[in-house]
Amino acid sequence: MAERVLIAPDKFKGSLSAGEVADRVACGLARAGFAGDAVRLPVADGGDGTVDAAVTAGYQRIVAGVSGPVGRPVAAAFGLLDGTAVIEAAQACGLSRLGAGSLAPLTASSFGVGELILAAIGIGATRIVLGLGGVATTDGGAGLVQALGARLADGRGRELAPGGAALARLAALDLSRMSDLSGVEFLVASDVDNPLLGPSGAAAVYAPQKGASAADVKLLEAGLARWADVAEAAEAAEAACGRGGNAARDAPGAGAAGGLGFAALLFLRARLRPGIALLLDMLSFGRQLDGARLVITGEGALDAQTLRGKAPVGVARAAAAHDPPVPAVAVAGVCTLSAAQLAAAGIAAAYPLTAIEPDAGRSMANAGPLVERLAEHIAADWLR
Template identity: 75%
Template sequence: MADRVLVAPDKFKGSLAATEVTARVAAGLARAGFRGEVVQLPVADGGDGTVDAAVSAGYRRVELEVRGPTGRPVTAAFALLDETAVIEAAQASGLSLLAPGQLAPLRASTWGVGELILAAIRMGAKRIVLAVGGVATTDGGAGLLEALGARLADASGNPLPPGGAALARLATLDLSGLRDLSGVEFQLASDVNNPLLGPAGAAAVYGPQKGAAPGDVKLLEAGLTTWADVAEAACGAAARD
């Protein structure tokens, strides 16, 4: 009979976080009479619970107040170990932060994720693992970039309001004020492989999960298309696919 059991679940979405599943399985084993070693190691897929998984693996939790998906302050956390930070976008811009009747698919922003990145860099992070799942936003990371110092403007030079729908009016992307990130390595943590645009893209596939009606999906697709055009021109590199 085994004398060592590894309990390593992801979250049970909509019911229990990975850390809670882990604890309950361990408790069930003990209640059933298992007397061996139980190793508890919750895991994550790049969505909700990624920070908790990192903390369970020995990282330190850092909490701060940031701008939530609809602009209201929220308390968010990231995980830090030496010079590596694990940042969970859902902590600042997550779908779970909004009640079902408060979803804002057209105007939800990733600004708070940028604030988490800035805080991690201030604390010495040189490597950032950015977990991108579970968000309420379809702004292509535009809000994140604005928090890092970029400026998005329409044809009249006016700053754009937050959210993916407003990106259809984007005319210029000014990166001159962007924080210098040359010494920071970024890695993305995700369990999907979608392009930005098209029938398998962000708006079409994930917009409805965030409250977008069919007409909203078209607006978000138009915004992301313009975002890709302007961002690729500003950066001199193609990234939409």
């Protein structure tokens, strides 16, 4: 039987998609003389690339026209297989949908994500995996809820404008025309455990990455706090289940994707799972490990954030838990983790681009060929 290597990287943000990384690694292994099976399984942790990973796993790619983060129509894809839809929030309201000079931290809306959910249900989905990450929004999922039929109004009864800033003026939330989702199971794939509010919340931690100033962050925080108060009260009244209180806003992951996690937990009754764990399940990763000699994972930066459940750690730990264990190594743009930190995460060795091209600009510009060279080093170290 031919030797097998699993190539399961995440994207190198800003330079290579996960699929491109996997292709380059495979090319480098072949050039180094590896004649076995190089199985390419690009992965994601809920953000950009989640739908691509699902398609790799056999899901059908479906494209739907939805509202982008600032209302302009966009073509967004989701995956569908046997009644399960994989929806990537970034497809509808991702930062990639906006130009570098046209960020909209106060007004970007998650409305298109709700439209994707309805599109998936409309063609038969009864189970939805909602991948969070990479979005331009900090609206607490208010746009998503509006797309599903809810009405948000200010003190004069007027429809609230889109975006997180307007939420500070929210006076009433009418859920009477919400779509009936009782027959749909929702799973949220996310790699963060932030609550909705506070110093570790959606506005404080992530809004600056979306173009928010210090003053904007305060405004967004106030809007999200008001949204949480009104939303939790309205949902408790509508469901007559006595839910109230701060359970949803304080739940780990409520702050994911600008607060989309909050809306999913509260209104969709979603269950939150680490994004990479869900993706590995969809890829039947445990079965793919059978007979493998090595796993090659990676991402753009192996750093402290990686250790909080990012894709490479999920892949490496799954490989280590296999019977028998399969060693895992990682390629990366940069690596700031020590050998001990890598080992604790299940990664036997890291191969960063900076080891062969220290200049960051040139490294990103030539990431593809450099990854191939790293793969040759991996073949020499692990596949002889």
